[in-house]
Amino acid sequence: MTEAASQVRRPGLSKSRISAFEQCPRRLWQQVHARERSEVDASTQMSFAAGHAVGDLACAQVEHGIMVEAEPDLQAALARTTELVAAADRPIFEATFEHEGVLVRVDILVPERSAAGLVWHIYEVKSSGSAKPYHIGDLATQYWVIANCGVAIASASIRHIDTSFVLESPGDYTGIFSDASLLSDISGIAATRDAMVEEIRQMLAGEEPVCATGKHCSAPFSCEFSGHCSSFEPAGPAWPIGELPNTGARLAEKWADADIFEIAELPEDAGLNPLHTRIKDAVRTGEVYLDAAGVRKATAEWAFPRIWLDFETIGFAIPRWVGTTPYGQVPFQFSAHVEQADGELDQIEALDLSGEDPREAIAEALSGLPGEGAVIAWNAGFERRCLRLLAEVVPCHRDALLSLAERTVDLLPVAKNNYYHRDQRGSFSIKAVLPTLLPELDYGDLQVADGGDAQLAYIEATDPDCPDERRAELAAGLIAYCERDTLAMVEIYRKLAGG
Numbered sequence: 001m002t003e004a005a006s007q008v009r010r011p012g013l014s015k016s017r018i019s020a021f022e023q024c025p026r027r028l029w030q031q032v033h034a035r036e037r038s039e040v041d042a043s044t045q046m047s048f049a050a051g052h053a054v055g056d057l058a059c060a061q062v063e064h065g066i067m068v069e070a071e072p073d074l075q076a077a078l079a080r081t082t083e084l085v086a087a088a089d090r091p092i093f094e095a096t097f098e099h100e101g102v103l104v105r106v107d108i109l110v111p112e113r114s115a116a117g118l119v120w121h122i123y124e125v126k127s128s129g130s131a132k133p134y135h136i137g138d139l140a141t142q143y144w145v146i147a148n149c150g151v152a153i154a155s156a157s158i159r160h161i162d163t164s165f166v167l168e169s170p171g172d173y174t175g176i177f178s179d180a181s182l183l184s185d186i187s188g189i190a191a192t193r194d195a196m197v198e199e200i201r202q203m204l205a206g207e208e209p210v211c212a213t214g215k216h217c218s219a220p221f222s223c224e225f226s227g228h229c230s231s232f233e234p235a236g237p238a239w240p241i242g243e244l245p246n247t248g249a250r251l252a253e254k255w256a257d258a259d260i261f262e263i264a265e266l267p268e269d270a271g272l273n274p275l276h277t278r279i280k281d282a283v284r285t286g287e288v289y290l291d292a293a294g295v296r297k298a299t300a301e302w303a304f305p306r307i308w309l310d311f312e313t314i315g316f317a318i319p320r321w322v323g324t325t326p327y328g329q330v331p332f333q334f335s336a337h338v339e340q341a342d343g344e345l346d347q348i349e350a351l352d353l354s355g356e357d358p359r360e361a362i363a364e365a366l367s368g369l370p371g372e373g374a375v376i377a378w379n380a381g382f383e384r385r386c387l388r389l390l391a392e393v394v395p396c397h398r399d400a401l402l403s404l405a406e407r408t409v410d411l412l413p414v415a416k417n418n419y420y421h422r423d424q425r426g427s428f429s430i431k432a433v434l435p436t437l438l439p440e441l442d443y444g445d446l447q448v449a450d451g452g453d454a455q456l457a458y459i460e461a462t463d464p465d466c467p468d469e470r471r472a473e474l475a476a477g478l479i480a481y482c483e484r485d486t487l488a489m490v491e492i493y494r495k496l497a498g499g
């Protein structure tokens with residue numbers, strides 16, 4: 001342990017920086033040297049928040065643990081860790097070690113004394129539902145640093161969320177974690193860390209490495225420097241083969257061997273499926289494909305009143321309400337446009353920002369929707385699942401909810417089979433289709449503009465400390481967004497059907 005306190009010569013590397021290097025040396029070089037920092041997007045903010053909450057809960061479940069604070073500085077944290085490891089009388093949270101200028105903080109470090117002596121167990125807490133391949137590298141870095149500080153390690157595990165957990169009573173999270181023991185997986189990787197750290201230091205001391213963009217830019221993390229790197233590369237194809245739905249990436253790889261990168265250049269005998277052929281024709285000619293008769297035929301059985309329905313949902317790593325699971329999606333809002341045969345539209349909505357379990361309020365509002373007529377959604381499996389979930393947990397509205405679920409039909413495949421505008425870029429999400437038909441209904445003018453925004457707005461609005469004025473502003477944004485989704489479906493349908 002003496003090394004932990006004494007070697008603080010070259011801080012600046014950490015397990016996350018080593019992980020960035022493993023993804024791409026240029027990414028780490030940019031993280032260390034670049035002046036410009038990209039903004040943290042909504043989904044990253046949400047995953048940071050989930051990670052902190054999960055970390056706090058994991059610590060709360062370990063009795064008699066003691067936290068090593070990062071204040072006033074990491075030197076103090078190293079010294080405090082040295083003391084606590086020497087005492088070895090209780091679990092340590094955020095135990096801090098340093099070896100060869102690589103600093104790590106271990107989520108949970110648990111001592112075990114036996115006749116054979118003192119050993120330690122490492123637990124790295126993750127908010128994911130399983131141990132991911134990139135966690136192994138992180139854990140190996142932890143192990144390498146700690147072992148080199150003279151600490152005897154008996155096990156090293158990823159402590160992750162068990163997604164089969166169901167909250168049975170408020171605040172009782174016993175059993176929410178599961179441990180993946182990975183010591184045998186990390187030992188070999190840890191043995192490579194000396195050489196890797198040396199390689200990293202040499203790389204960081206030099207000029208920016210040149211690494212071509214590719215698949216590695218989005219996995220395991222979406223790289224924040226894609227704009228920077230792309231700016232040094234020749235412009236790619238205008239309509240890349242990779243944009244073809246489903247198998248586009250595989251086709252792009254296959255045709256790259258023949259130096260074919262553009263969708264329009266795919267040969268006649270390329271063996272494209274009907275959808276890809278339609279997309280190729282739209283790209284080549286610039287003409288929109290629309291079979292309005294096909295749309296009308298596919299939807300002829302959709303009875304009136306037609307109920308155009310959309311849900312917004314929230315899922316927490318740590319479930320908040322009894323009967324819910326980690327990451328289980330709970331509807332907190334819906335919008336429905338009810339359309340009569342003569343085209344008259346009524347909009348009905350419900351939004352629960354009380355912070356209490358929203359399912360009953362949402363189910364009750366849904367039960368007031370017409371008891372007949374088609375329920376229409378975009379990618380309808382999601383809405384159908386929400387309705388069935390609500391039917392299970394709010395039995396007094398079960399029949400009405402199951403009736404809605406049974407009457408639910410999907411507009412997405414109708415659009416997919418009968419329409420394509422090349423500006424969709426291979427996507428049939430409503431947000432890709434809408435601007436090609438109805439640019440005036442674009443989401444750009446909305447405060448809440450996508451599902452991620454909606455979830456962040458829900459979290460902020462249900463925070464007890466959220467001021468009333470701000471909560472009202474967020475509610476207005478959520479209502480406008482969800483209403484836009486259902487109105488967009490109605491208007492897209494009318495365009496597609498030639499109305």
Ligand code: SF4
Pocket residue numbers: 023024025026027028030211212213214216217218223224225226227229
């Ligand atoms: S965009 Fe790709 S090539 Fe550029 S730094 Fe990131 S991972 Fe590396």
